[in-house]
Amino acid sequence: MRAGQAFARKVPSGRAELWKAGRPRLARLDLELTERCNNDCIHCSINRPAGDEEARRQELTAAEIQAVLEEAASLGCLSVRFTGGEPFLREDFETIYLGARRLGLRVRIFTNAALITPRLAALLAKTPPLERMEVSVYGMTAATEGAVTRNPGSHEASRRGIELLAGRGVPFVIKGAVLPPTQHEVDRLEAWAKRTTGLDETPGFAALFELRSRRDDEAKNARIRKLRLTPAEYLSLAARRGEGQTAGLRAFVARFAGVAGDRLFTCLADSCCVDAYGRFQVCLALRHPRTVYDLKKGSLAAAVSEFLPEVREIRAADPAYLGRCGRCFLKSLCQQCPARSWAEHGALDTPVEYFCAVAHAQAVRLGVLDEGEAAWTVEDWPARVGRPAAPAKSPRNGEPAAQPSCEGG
Numbered sequence: 001m002r003a004g005q006a007f008a009r010k011v012p013s014g015r016a017e018l019w020k021a022g023r024p025r026l027a028r029l030d031l032e033l034t035e036r037c038n039n040d041c042i043h044c045s046i047n048r049p050a051g052d053e054e055a056r057r058q059e060l061t062a063a064e065i066q067a068v069l070e071e072a073a074s075l076g077c078l079s080v081r082f083t084g085g086e087p088f089l090r091e092d093f094e095t096i097y098l099g100a101r102r103l104g105l106r107v108r109i110f111t112n113a114a115l116i117t118p119r120l121a122a123l124l125a126k127t128p129p130l131e132r133m134e135v136s137v138y139g140m141t142a143a144t145e146g147a148v149t150r151n152p153g154s155h156e157a158s159r160r161g162i163e164l165l166a167g168r169g170v171p172f173v174i175k176g177a178v179l180p181p182t183q184h185e186v187d188r189l190e191a192w193a194k195r196t197t198g199l200d201e202t203p204g205f206a207a208l209f210e211l212r213s214r215r216d217d218e219a220k221n222a223r224i225r226k227l228r229l230t231p232a233e234y235l236s237l238a239a240r241r242g243e244g245q246t247a248g249l250r251a252f253v254a255r256f257a258g259v260a261g262d263r264l265f266t267c268l269a270d271s272c273c274v275d276a277y278g279r280f281q282v283c284l285a286l287r288h289p290r291t292v293y294d295l296k297k298g299s300l301a302a303a304v305s306e307f308l309p310e311v312r313e314i315r316a317a318d319p320a321y322l323g324r325c326g327r328c329f330l331k332s333l334c335q336q337c338p339a340r341s342w343a344e345h346g347a348l349d350t351p352v353e354y355f356c357a358v359a360h361a362q363a364v365r366l367g368v369l370d371e372g373e374a375a376w377t378v379e380d381w382p383a384r385v386g387r388p389a390a391p392a393k394s395p396r397n398g399e400p401a402a403q404p405s406c407e408g409g
């Protein structure tokens with residue numbers, strides 16, 4: 001096989017220079033291929049119209065993406081996630097995808113499946129992504145799915161795409177979202193997803209919707225706020241998963257409960273993101289100017305080795321935050337984080353009341369908080385969660401998420 005045609009990469013052993021301590025290292029990379037989408041979902045905080053020429057012109061080219069992927073691979077990256085918007089809107093998707101696979105990268109694709117063609121399904125069957133694709137499905141009928149996607153014909157197109165994937169044996173999972181037009185379909189969607197994927201796993205449902213992290217569309221944010229479940233509704237959704245889910249959450253809290261003080265970045269994720277325009281970010285939802293690095297003016301290695309450590313050292317300064325979140329043992333259970341604080345308040349360190357209420361309701365349900373009690377006033381939390389007082393651990397990428405996360409795609 002000629003060089004450049006292989007779809008596997010020899011990764012140096014643990015003793016090799018690449019993995020030595022002190023070297024910049026990146027295990028996983030999220031790539032937002034485009035913000036544009038064929039749908040216009042009522043809850044989406046990301047999408048721009050499919051035909052938005054200005055957005056398209058600014059997107060990284062396939063060659064620029066290839067350069068990012070090559071640099072990521074040289075930093076030890078083994079896996080890349082293609083997300084959007086809708087990644088398959090890119091006419092050069094095939095080139096980008098094969099470029100990643102030729103580097104030996106595993107590829108995880110987030111999609112709504114509506115743009116999957118027989119050719120794309122054949123490509124994914126012949127050169128498998130090596131990670132299960134994640135397909136978002138927003139309804140069980142043309143009427144309900146259309147009410148979410150605001151794109152007539154999206155239901156039929158999505159089902160066609162899913163059939164193509166299934167017909168070619170391309171592994172995928174299905175995800176949903178709990179929204180007013182489709183809330184009554186959760187059971188049906190779960191049963192259908194299991195039949196369609198052949199997996200016994202219950203699909204994940206987005207429910208705690210995020211606001212737009214670009215902070216440029218207050219009308220969109222107002223609409224998203226209205227779609228959010230109340231804490232009580234969220235609890236009853238979680239309760240559907242039964243005692244197993246509750247026990248898992250209790251174990252998660254026992255393991256990761258802790259007080260972070262002024263440390264804002266308690267997540268020790270070894271993955272990073274690059275947005276559709278070549279901006280390196282800690283995560284896709286965090287677009288505060290202090291946390292964004294323009295790759296067109298630097299390199300991925302510099303972003304990982306110099307910029308990222310600086311971001312992780314940013315400390316909270318807002319007294320309201322320090323007196324609440326800084327003293328709160330529920331931080332690992334709570335969706336409040338610098339990204340959500342930025343999207344809601346334009347700062348990195350402001351408590352987010354909605355996520356605070358959801359976390360408190362969950363803690364009451366788990367029996368680690370009394371009704372009406374504020375988590376940041378609780379001093380005997382180690383006994384309540386069932387472990388000795390010790391420095392807080394931080395969830396790493398790959399740890400079970402305390403809550404389903406919401407993301408477009």
Ligand code: SF4
Nearest residue numbers: 325328334336356359
């Ligand atoms: S539960 Fe409230 S106080 Fe605790 S971390 Fe979340 S937002 Fe902050």
Ligand code: SF4
Nearest residue numbers: 037039041044408409
């Ligand atoms: S939620 Fe997904 S499918 Fe819907 S508009 Fe956003 S990116 Fe597109």
